[in-house]
Amino acid sequence: MPKGTRLGELPADELAVYAQLDPDRIPEHVAIIMDGNGRWAGKRALKRFLGHQQGAECVQFVVETASRIDLPWLTLYAFSIENNLRRPKSEVSFLMSLLKNYLIGNVKRMNDNNVRMTYIGRTKGLPEEIQETMQWASEETAKNTGTTLTLALNYGSRAEMVDATRGLVQKLIDEAHRRGCSLEDMLQVDSLEERIDEAQISENLYTAHMPDPDLVIRTSGEQRISNFLLWQIAYSEIFVTDRLWPDFRGIHLLEAIQNFQQRERRFGGLGIGTDEHLEGNQIALEPADQVAEEIEHELLPKAAPVLTRR
Ligand code: FPP
Numbered sequence: 179m180p181k182g183t184r185l186g187e188l189p190a191d192e193l194a195v196y197a198q199l200d201p202d203r204i205p206e207h208v209a210i211i212m213d214g215n216g217r218w219a220g221k222r223a224l225k226r227f228l229g230h231q232q233g234a235e236c237v238q239f240v241v242e243t244a245s246r247i248d249l250p251w252l253t254l255y256a257f258s259i260e261n262n263l264r265r266p267k268s269e270v271s272f273l274m275s276l277l278k279n280y281l282i283g284n285v286k287r288m289n290d291n292n293v294r295m296t297y298i299g300r301t302k303g304l305p306e307e308i309q310e311t312m313q314w315a316s317e318e319t320a321k322n323t324g325t326t327l328t329l330a331l332n333y334g335s336r337a338e339m340v341d342a343t344r345g346l347v348q349k350l351i352d353e354a355h356r357r358g359c360s361l362e363d364m365l366q367v368d369s370l371e372e373r374i375d376e377a378q379i380s381e382n383l384y385t386a387h388m389p390d391p392d393l394v395i396r397t398s399g400e401q402r403i404s405n406f407l408l409w410q411i412a413y414s415e416i417f418v419t420d421r422l423w424p425d426f427r428g429i430h431l432l433e434a435i436q437n438f439q440q441r442e443r444r445f446g447g448l449g450i451g452t453d454e455h456l457e458g459n460q461i462a463l464e465p466a467d468q469v470a471e472e473i474e475h476e477l478l479p480k481a482a483p484v485l486t487r488r
Pocket of ligand 1: 212214216230231256257261273329398
């Protein structure tokens with residue numbers, strides 16, 4: 179389906195925000211830390227559970243807006259390892275049942291919206307029954323070519339890095355065995371620098387198949403990352419909104435993208451418009467003797483009066 183075909187499905191208010199966006203600068207990947215379900219419930223004197231229930235209801239609204247604007251990747255932090263370990267068992271099992279109901283209740287809508295379901299995290303640590311439903315939902319939607327919706331479940335970024343390191347080392351050991359030599363011998367031929375670099379680490383993360391997020395949104399006003407995609411968000415733009423997750427809708431996703439489009443991304447370089455930026459990105463090293471001469475004849479005479487003034 180050509181891009182832009184589904185814009186007509188946006189409600190009028192969302193279309194009005196979309197009209198102000200640059201369609202060529204829609205991010206590739208938006209990741210959302212969905213926070214504030216408990217506070218949403220507390221403000222209404224409701225039980226936390228009802229906040230989660232309302233939070234689960236609004237996931238699909240945001241997913242559908244993402245799919246209508248052809249956002250390629252949407253990742254939602256739905257359940258962290260820390261949630262699993264530190265929340266009461268009753269809350270964890272309620273979240274699991276919400277997840278199951280969400281998947282069962284929305285696979286048809288995912289297919290209608292050309293959305294593909296995937297997951298990241300230590301998903302093997304989730305109840306068997308939930309894993310089966312997850313697998314079913316991803317198989318049912320596997321052929322879709324629109325937005326890839328990734329749910330981070332039993333996810334922790336540090337755990338992901340541990341898993342990636344273990345995976346990488348295991349691959350090296352397996353390769354050495356295949357070659358009939360020790361790991362040490364193999365590393366005599368290909369150095370450690372060649373075998374372990376940033377690209378290798380990225381390839382062993384759960385997100386190896388995805389681009390890094392361009393934009394991370396966090397709801398409920400907390401200014402922290404909470405062990406979410408730490409490696410992948412090195413250069414992401416971060417947008418924090420006070421809105422609580424159960425009040426977040428597609429229009430708020432579009433507003434966050436609008437804010438993103440007003441920013442200048444530098445990736446550690448210089449801002450466009452600076453003279454240095456226009457010179458290109460080659461490091462021009464002046465010869466050491468030239469620098470020494472410059473210090474001696476130009477900089478020191480200027481500094482001398484200042485230095486002797488004391
Ligand atoms: C934070 O709220 C949110 C979570 C613990 C997980 C997010 C879960 C959902 C949105 C519902 C289920 C998800 C799916 C995909 C069906 P909080 O309890 O930390 O809120 P608080 O900080 O206000 O207490």
